Amino acid sequence: MTGFQNEFKGVTRGSDLLLRWDVNATASYPLVVYSRLINQTSESGANSLEINITTGLNATSFLWKCVPYPLPYLATALYEVEVRPQNQVGSKGAIASSSYFTVSSESDEEDKNENGLMNPFNETTILPSRPTNQPVSQGGVNNNTAIAAGLVVPVFVILAIFGFVWLQRRQKKIIEEKRKQREDLCID
Known part of the structure; x- marks a missing residue:
């Protein structure tokens, strides 16, 4: 070499x-x-x-x-x-x-x-365990995982809210139709 x-x-x-x-x-x-x-x-x-x-x-x-x-x-x-x-x-x-x-x-x-001369090992400096420019971590949460969690959790919450509101409206509509059917039976 x-x-x-x-x-x-x-x-x-x-x-x-x-x-x-x-x-x-x-x-x-x-x-x-x-x-x-x-x-x-x-x-x-x-x-x-x-x-x-x-x-x-x-x-x-x-x-x-x-x-x-x-x-x-x-x-x-x-x-x-x-x-x-x-x-x-x-x-x-x-x-x-x-x-x-x-x-x-x-x-x-x-x-x-x-x-005089300086010993480069006099002080202890510790490198960060996960450098910021490395996308993959060894046993921790990396940037991609954090981004995915940041996107998936709010989407899931929004879908759950829409689902809950839709079910409430559907249930209200069913109750209203049953009430109308009873009123129709009583009037005739």
Whole structure:
């Protein structure tokens, strides 16, 4: 596996990063660029999130705008970038893979200069269990379920009200017809 031609040093939040990699003779186009974030939450735990940055790429470079978007920015997280064939699942067949790197904000750079080197795992930051850009959740209510419930429940209530009103009118009509039949019998 070849690597990127980039050095992933001094990457700052919101900047643009031109990713360049060597062409592998056996590479199958189109390509996909993935970015991964790993955030250590405790000594034995970590959260990871992988997002597809682009699909259908037929080149040896890609301009990643507004790093680390679409991943969230976490000062304590480590980031990684991989280029894979579009039909490849998992990182085993990656064409290019970066080493883990940090993304800092401008204020982080000032803090590093004043306080020396910063340990990225000093603070514990926990990723949300269900990122907002993922439509499917693992064991919770997802957006599609909430939308369906929000539409089905009011429709069911409205139909129940109409059904109740229709039954009341029907019953009133039947009682009125029976009363008329009795009056007709009594008058004759």
